[in-house]
Every structure is written in C-alpha cells, then in structure tokens.
Amino acid sequence: MMRNKRRGLSTIRFAQPPELRAWAAVGGKKESEGPLHSAFDMLFSDTMCGETTWEQAEMHLQKCAIYTAANKCGMPVERLDLLLSGDLLGQCIASGYTARGCRVPYAGLYGACSTMAESLALAACMVDGGFADTVCACASSHFCTAERQYRFPLAYGGQRTPTAQWTATGSGACILGPASGTNGVNLTYAAFGRVQDYGITDANNMGAAMAPAAYETIRSLLSDTGTHPSDYDGIYTGDLGEVGSRLLCQLAERDGIDLTGVHQDCGTMLFDARQDVHAGASGCGCSAAVLCALLLDELNEGRMNRIVFAGTGALMSPTSVQQGESIPAVCHAVVLESGKGER
Amino acid sequence: MMRNKRRGLSTIRFAQPPELRAWAAVGGKKESEGPLHSAFDMLFSDTMCGETTWEQAEMHLQKCAIYTAANKCGMPVERLDLLLSGDLLGQCIASGYTARGCRVPYAGLYGACSTMAESLALAACMVDGGFADTVCACASSHFCTAERQYRFPLAYGGQRTPTAQWTATGSGACILGPASGTNGVNLTYAAFGRVQDYGITDANNMGAAMAPAAYETIRSLLSDTGTHPSDYDGIYTGDLGEVGSRLLCQLAERDGIDLTGVHQDCGTMLFDARQDVHAGASGCGCSAAVLCALLLDELNEGRMNRIVFAGTGALMSPTSVQQGESIPAVCHAVVLESGKGER
Numbered sequence: 001m002m003r004n005k006r007r008g009l010s011t012i013r014f015a016q017p018p019e020l021r022a023w024a025a026v027g028g029k030k031e032s033e034g035p036l037h038s039a040f041d042m043l044f045s046d047t048m049c050g051e052t053t054w055e056q057a058e059m060h061l062q063k064c065a066i067y068t069a070a071n072k073c074g075m076p077v078e079r080l081d082l083l084l085s086g087d088l089l090g091q092c093i094a095s096g097y098t099a100r101g102c103r104v105p106y107a108g109l110y111g112a113c114s115t116m117a118e119s120l121a122l123a124a125c126m127v128d129g130g131f132a133d134t135v136c137a138c139a140s141s142h143f144c145t146a147e148r149q150y151r152f153p154l155a156y157g158g159q160r161t162p163t164a165q166w167t168a169t170g171s172g173a174c175i176l177g178p179a180s181g182t183n184g185v186n187l188t189y190a191a192f193g194r195v196q197d198y199g200i201t202d203a204n205n206m207g208a209a210m211a212p213a214a215y216e217t218i219r220s221l222l223s224d225t226g227t228h229p230s231d232y233d234g235i236y237t238g239d240l241g242e243v244g245s246r247l248l249c250q251l252a253e254r255d256g257i258d259l260t261g262v263h264q265d266c267g268t269m270l271f272d273a274r275q276d277v278h279a280g281a282s283g284c285g286c287s288a289a290v291l292c293a294l295l296l297d298e299l300n301e302g303r304m305n306r307i308v309f310a311g312t313g314a315l316m317s318p319t320s321v322q323q324g325e326s327i328p329a330v331c332h333a334v335v336l337e338s339g340k341g342e343r
Numbered sequence: 344m345m346r347n348k349r350r351g352l353s354t355i356r357f358a359q360p361p362e363l364r365a366w367a368a369v370g371g372k373k374e375s376e377g378p379l380h381s382a383f384d385m386l387f388s389d390t391m392c393g394e395t396t397w398e399q400a401e402m403h404l405q406k407c408a409i410y411t412a413a414n415k416c417g418m419p420v421e422r423l424d425l426l427l428s429g430d431l432l433g434q435c436i437a438s439g440y441t442a443r444g445c446r447v448p449y450a451g452l453y454g455a456c457s458t459m460a461e462s463l464a465l466a467a468c469m470v471d472g473g474f475a476d477t478v479c480a481c482a483s484s485h486f487c488t489a490e491r492q493y494r495f496p497l498a499y500g501g502q503r504t505p506t507a508q509w510t511a512t513g514s515g516a517c518i519l520g521p522a523s524g525t526n527g528v529n530l531t532y533a534a535f536g537r538v539q540d541y542g543i544t545d546a547n548n549m550g551a552a553m554a555p556a557a558y559e560t561i562r563s564l565l566s567d568t569g570t571h572p573s574d575y576d577g578i579y580t581g582d583l584g585e586v587g588s589r590l591l592c593q594l595a596e597r598d599g600i601d602l603t604g605v606h607q608d609c610g611t612m613l614f615d616a617r618q619d620v621h622a623g624a625s626g627c628g629c630s631a632a633v634l635c636a637l638l639l640d641e642l643n644e645g646r647m648n649r650i651v652f653a654g655t656g657a658l659m660s661p662t663s664v665q666q667g668e669s670i671p672a673v674c675h676a677v678v679l680e681s682g683k684g685e686r
Contacts, residue, residue: 090433096658105535129472192448315439
C-alpha cells in the first residue's frame with residue numbers, strides 16, 4: 001500500500017497524474033465588470049440568473065459550469081462517474097439541488113472557500129485509484145445567498161468593514177479523468193490540510209483567520225515535495241484577500257520562506273480597486289472561477305508550467321460566531337502542471 | 344485504469360478490501376434508555392455533555408467517538424492520515440471544530456444522514472488507492488442542535504407529527520486501514536448514490552423523501568454485484584424510520600425484489616416504541632451509532648457474515664423548505680463483510 005504517498009508525509013503524489021479534461025467558469029454581474037470578465041465562459045448580468053430566488057440562481061451557476069465543462073469534452077453530464085461539489089450555504093443546498101438535476105453519483109463536500117481545492121484533490125484520488133473514469137469537481141457561491149446566510153438581510157444595508165471581503169457570484173467546474181497524454185493540464189500532487197485556529201473572532205476578517213491554514217499547508221507541500229517557491233510560476237491562494245495575503249507572506253518570512261513575487265491570491269484577482277470590494281473577493285466561487293477562467297487556460301496554453309492552487313476555507317457558522325467561538329480554517333492544495341513543456 | 348470499477352457500473356469493488364480496524368459509538372440520554380444502550384462505548388446522561396452549548400456538546404460526542412476508536416487500535420489520533428467527517432449543522436461546525444482539536448488532515452463532507460456511509464465509502468477509496476494508511480470516518484448529530492437548525496426553538500415546544508423522526512444524539516467513528524488479515528471486518532464494495540426527488544415537500548416526513556434514494560442505490564448495488572437480498576444477513580438503511588422503510592419495501596416489491604425479512608432500518612433500532620419517537624430515529628449520528636455500537640461487532644464476532652449499510656440523507660435546508668422546494672435525497676451504500684468465515 002501507500003503506493004502514492006510516502007509514510008509520514010501529508011502530500012499525495014500521483015504516480016500517473018490525473019488529467020483535467022475540461023473546465024468552465026461562470027460569473028455574475030460584478031464579475032462581468034472585473035478584470036477577468038473576458039476569461040469567463042458565461043456571465044449573468046441578472047443577480048437572479050432568471051430564477052425566482054438567489055439560492056436557485058446559485059444552483060443555476062453550478063449547473064451552467066458543470067454542463068459547459070462536460071460539453072467542452074464532448075460528453076453528456078449523465079456519463080460522469082461522480083460529482084464532488086460544495087458551497088457555503090447551510091446543508092449545501094446549492095450543490096445538493098444541482099446534483100438532483102444531474103442524475104449522477106454525487107458526494108457532497110463542505111470546505112467553505114477551500115471547496116474547489118478539496119473537490120479537485122478528492123477527484124484526483126478517485127481517478128488515480130481507478131474508482132472513477134470521469135469525475136467533476138465543482139464549487140459555487142453567490143453574494144446574495146452568502147450575505148443572508150452569514151451576515152445581514154441585504155435590505156438592511158449594513159456597512160462593510162475595511163477587512164471584509166466580497167463574496168463572489170460564480171462557479172467553476174473541472175472534469176478529471178485518467179492521464180491520456182493529449183491534454184495540457186495534470187494534477188500531480190494533493191495535500192489535505194490540518195485545521196488551524198489562531199483565535200480570530202472577527203467574522204469580517206476571514207483573511208486573518210485563514211492565513212495560518214494557508215501557510216501550514218503550503219509549507220508542508222513545499223517540504224514534502226522538496227520544492228521551493230521559485231519552482232512555481234505562481235502559488236495561488238483562494239481567498240485570503242489583501243489582509244490575509246500580507247499575513248501569509250509574513251508567516252512564511254518568519255520561517256525564511258520568501259513567498260512575495262510568487263504568491264497571488266484569487267481574492268485579489270477577481271475584482272479591481274475601483275469596484276470597492278474592500279479587502280478583495282471571497283466565497284467558494286471565487287477561487288473556483290479564477291482557476292477555471294484564467295489559471296487552467298494559462299497552464300493549458302503553456303504560458304505557465306506549474307502552479308500551486310491552495311484553497312482556504314473559514315469553517316465558522318453564524319451560530320458558532322454568535323456563541324463567541326473563534327474561527328478555525330483549513331487549506332487544501334493541489335499542484336497543477338502543464339504538459340506542454342514535457343511533450 | 345478502472346482497476347477497481349468496471350465501466351458502466353456504479354458500484355466500486357475493492358480488490359484488496361480495506362479493513363475496519365476499530366470503531367466506537369457514543370450516545371446521549373435517550374440513547375442510554377433505548378434497546379442498544381449496552382452496546383455503546385460511552386453514554387452521556389447530560390444533554391450538554393458538560394459543555395456550555397449544544398453545539399459544543401455535539402463536538403464533544405464526535406471527539407469521544409474518534410478518540411475512543413483510535414485508542415482501541417492503539418494509535419494516537421495525531422497519527423491519522425485523514426479525517427473524513429460531517430454533520431447536519433449549517434457549515435458543518437460540529438465536524439470542523441472537532442477537526443481543529445484533532446490536528447490531522449481533514450476533509451469535510453455533507454451528506455445529511457447519509458454521511459457515515461459517504462465517509463466510509465470515501466475512506467475505503469483513500470486506503471485502497473494507497474493515498475492514506477489510516478483514515479477515520481465519522482458523523483454525528485444532536486437532537487437539540489438539529490431542532491434549532493431545522494425546526495423550532497426547543498423552548499417553543501412544537502408538537503411533532505406522526506411521520507416525524509427523532510434526531511439521535513450520538514456519533515460513530517471508524518478507523519480504516521489496508522487489509523492485514525488480522526481483523527474481522529472488511530469493506531468490499533461501495534456505491535455513491537444519485538440524488539432522487541419524488542416531490543415530497545413535508546420536512547416532517549423525511550422517510551418518504553429518502554425511500555426512493557435508498558431503493559435506487561440498493562437496486563443498483565444488487566444488480567452491479569450480481570447478488571440478491573438473501574445473500575446478506577441484513578440490508579441496513581439509515582434512517583428511513585417506519586414510514587420510509589415501508590415505502591422502500593413497496594418500491595422494491597414493484598420490481599420483484601423482496602426486501603422484507605432482510606431489510607432493517609437503523610432509525611427503527613435505536614429507540615423502542617415506549618420512547619415515543621413517532622416514526623423512529625434520524626440524524627447522521629443514528630446510523631453512525633447503530634453501525635459502530637451493534638452491526639460492526641456482530642460482523643467482527645462472526646454472528647453476521649455480510650451486510651449492506653446504506654446511509655440515506657435528505658438534502659433540504661430550512662431555506663429550501665421555506666422557499667417551497669421539494670426534498671431531494673441521496674443514499675450511499677457499502678458492503679461490509681466478516682473475515683471470520685473465510686480464514
């Protein structure tokens with residue numbers, strides 16, 4: 001056993017790295033006004049996406065991402081062996097109700113904003129282990145569903161603090177299969193993170209709560225793989241925002257690891273300064289959309305060779321915050337490599 | 344690829360079936376008064392389990408289950424390669440906060456009451472694929488946290504309908520590793536379910552909502568493995584309750600499959616009639632506790648040879664119910680076999 005993982009290491013190495021066959025990114029109105037607008041597969045200018053509730057709109061975003069990705073690799077969704085997906089809502093309804101429509105085997109995940117990385121890591125294990133031929137990894141979020149889930153009714157018009165992040169309205173979906181040598185992106189390593197909690201209790205400063213989890217997983221991945229930050233074209237976290245990104249680099253610097261220059265955060269890439277989102281974007285849909293809109297295309301087209309995609313999730317709930325609990329966070333990471341350089 | 348799964352089948356066959364090394368079941372006051380009381384590893388007569396909130400009490404149940412299981416196989420919890428767990432609460436806080444204390448790699452799941460089966464199925468894939476040497480699969484629920492999550496504040500004293508089920512206060516945890524030939528229970532097959540929705544909108548009749556999902560997964564498992572109900576010492580669903588159990592047998596009968604006699608439901612085993620729970624027990628913790636308190640010991644001691652453990656989850660949320668959505672449900676199943684007969 002342990003053919004893929006050396007004892008004592010947290011990082012899984014895939015002997016025959018699963019291939020990302022296709023991917024799709026879907027976004028909302030604010031995303032359509034941001035710097036990545038032209039990279040999305042589909043954008044909605046209507047917050048409801050033509051549905052009657054925001055929750056249904058989020059389900060629609062997931063559905064569009066999954067069906068667009070499946071369409072790109074020329075397979076009907078019903079042919080999927082497994083759908084692994086999650087979102088921020090109580091009881092993960094955006095994912096469960098979307099899975100109802102897909103009619104494929106479905107395993108629900110909860111990793112908060114780390115969900116896209118969690119689903120990719122598990123999907124790669126399912127493919128490399130020979131348990132599934134095609135797996136879809138998906139995550140979503142919606143600004144309006146998240147606001148009423150975590151904060152205030154939107155109509156209340158509460159003022160946002162400087163450290164607050166803006167939940168992305170969007171979804172990303174990737175379809176993974178066994179390596180065929182014909183496609184451009186492979187998933188070579190995966191690391192499931194340990195939960196970290198440095199005692200942050202401010203639910204409007206999730207970047208600070210998540211930075212230690214991001215650092216722990218990235219440090220462990222670099223150490224296990226014997227690589228340095230400079231071995232990557234980018235170490236992309238999602239979503240620490242501006243505050244959390246600064247803290248991540250400071251934590252790394254303390255241990256003599258220089259992440260500046262190579263580290264970028266999906267939460268600071270989705271929107272630009274004039275969009276007034278304060279510390280950046282967040283939500284499962286942010287890193288999922290940035291990955292599927294931008295990063296995978298860069299790898300696929302050979303403009304980047306190797307990146308770390310490190311999803312970070314804050315695991316509190318409105319109940320735990322009301323009860324005075326601090327905010328635990330987790331970070332799952334995968335290494336994605338372009339096949340262009342090797343072939 | 345596909346060494347473990349034949350193309351076109353939904354059921355995964357493990358070439359070297361992972362072994363359940365140890366397990367533990369923890370329960371609350373009502374569970375301590377029920378027919379399985381003597382089978383639990385630990386019982387709390389205090390609803391708070393000595394904590395200050397019900398949510399913390401549920402975290403304590405999970406923690407006790409995980410640590411007791413680890414202790415039984417003589418390993419420190421910190422040695423786990425992966426913890427796969429979930430619960431019913433918004434943002435799965437019982438699991439996320441418990442994982443914080445365990446300090447091991449953690450992937451959060453959401454499968455409602457199917458979570459124990461989902462975590463066992465994924466854990467077996469992680470072990471058989473060589474991605475992890477020891478994985479803990481865990482789930483929990485707590486009557487009081489679930490009532491305030493899904494229904495009314497407990498102080499309101501709402502009357503329960505005849506079809507309502509009583510959420511179990513409890514947790515179960517299993518530790519899986521590669522087959523060693525020394526232990527008595529192996530996980531031989533796993534099937535991830537497709538979401539089913541027959542249009543039930545009564546959140547107090549989840550048995551009816553879940554029965555079609557249970558039937559679909561059991562039918563598919565029997566067909567894929569070429570087995571008949573009589574090949575098993577029991578087909579245990581968790582948790583359809585009395586109403587859902589009758590519907591499951593009716594759905595099967597319509598297709599000429601006789602489940603009566605071999606089918607039992609964890610929701611009808613945890614409490615007895617004089618405990619006034621109406622249609623039975625429910626909650627992630629119910630099937631997790633019945634499995635870990637009773638079924639695995641029966642297999643381990645050779646009193647049963649082979650069972651299907653089919654976890655059923657209703658994937659609605661308070662929000663989706665308020666919005667008039669019907670209740671989708673999923674069922675994941677695993678086949679568990681005693682090694683006693685073969686060695």
